[in-house]
Amino acid sequence: MKNKIKSLLKTYFITGLLVLLPLALTFWILNALLRNMEALIGDPIQQYLEIYIPGMGIMLLICLILLVGIFARNLIGRKLGHLGEMILNKIPLVRNIYTSIKQLINTLFLQGKDNFRGVVMVEYPRLGTYSLGFITGESRGEVQRITNEIIVNVFIPTTPNPTSGFLLLFPEKDIIHLHMTVEEGLKMIISGGMITPPDREVALPPGSKR
Template sequence: MKITKIKKTETKNLFQRCRTYFLTGIAVTAPIGITIYVSIIFINFIDRNVKDLVPVAYNPDTYLPFNIPGTGLIVAILSLIIIGFFTASFFGKFFVRLGEKVINRLPVFRSIYNALKQVFQTVLGASSKAFREVVLIEYPRKGIWAVAFITAETSGEIGIKLKSNFVNVFLPTTPNPTSGFLLMVPAKDLIKLNMNIEQGMKLVISGGIITPEIKNKLKKKMSKATIRQKVN
């Protein structure tokens, strides 16, 4: 009987180890595999749509018996660099202003273009940051806290109406941070965090699974504060 129990225990332990190794293998290979798969889909999508725009004389597929993956992506990147270079020049700025004047006369297209332009300038602008700081706000009720991002100080008509020090805060949803809520919160009610924007985003997207590591200096401060609380 004892031998049978020992064998059953060993079999159970072996099964548990195999299960642990299997899940560990998934945890390691799944992110890599999905990243490669999504990258291949993205490159193929760009290739299909960009290669058709390349003249036959300059298309590598005309001269080579095989397809070179990523050619369309390279062409797209070079095209964007050329467009950016041209736009930065005097004539480029002139044509951009001319095009914007035409678009601003079209009611529907004007609204879409101006909204998209403002978003891209905010996100991609070298001199500005979409999010300034990571903070905690008491939401949706007292005693419950949420991670949010300061976007700007509340100004304009809203700032005048509120008459005190408010800030615009973006509260993202999990796991899709592209949607969320715009809140005007008193600056005194915010708890500023030491983590950077990227770490804050990882925390939100992962649903709290990925928690940023605390820096050594902050660890020392927190440990000292804990000791003081225990003493008191």
């Protein structure tokens, strides 16, 4: 009886940690980021303005980001941005860091939703072993003519950097389509499988339609 109670308390304690730790870490990280941004921008403002409202630094940072975005969308901004990238790409260490971060951000915010058409599971690199991949389209022309069947292009990213990977061509019959979104698939790959999306089929109530 004592062992059962001890085991039950241990289970409850671990469950509580699993619930509270992600929340605590999320708020801690957000709080640290906001404080740093406020200190970085707010302190110089306080030196020049007699009136200062808490949070003004963050608001100015948001406005600055919006202005940079507007400027980067016009012709002059694009040319200056291209020139800046050319300069950064000539600096060895900076080039590697900048390129990796840019590719990762583009994958998460741009490419994932626009270029990937769905998340699939394929047997790779051998039978009985499955890999997560993204459909990028159907192979046409010579590939389709030689194989004489529908061939699907599947991009299999590497972990934790999904900007690199392998392009594999699979017959459509060998592909297992998943219900998770592209964003969920990317999160699963980047986290190394630690973040797994819920099974939507199980979560649906009886009699409901997708």
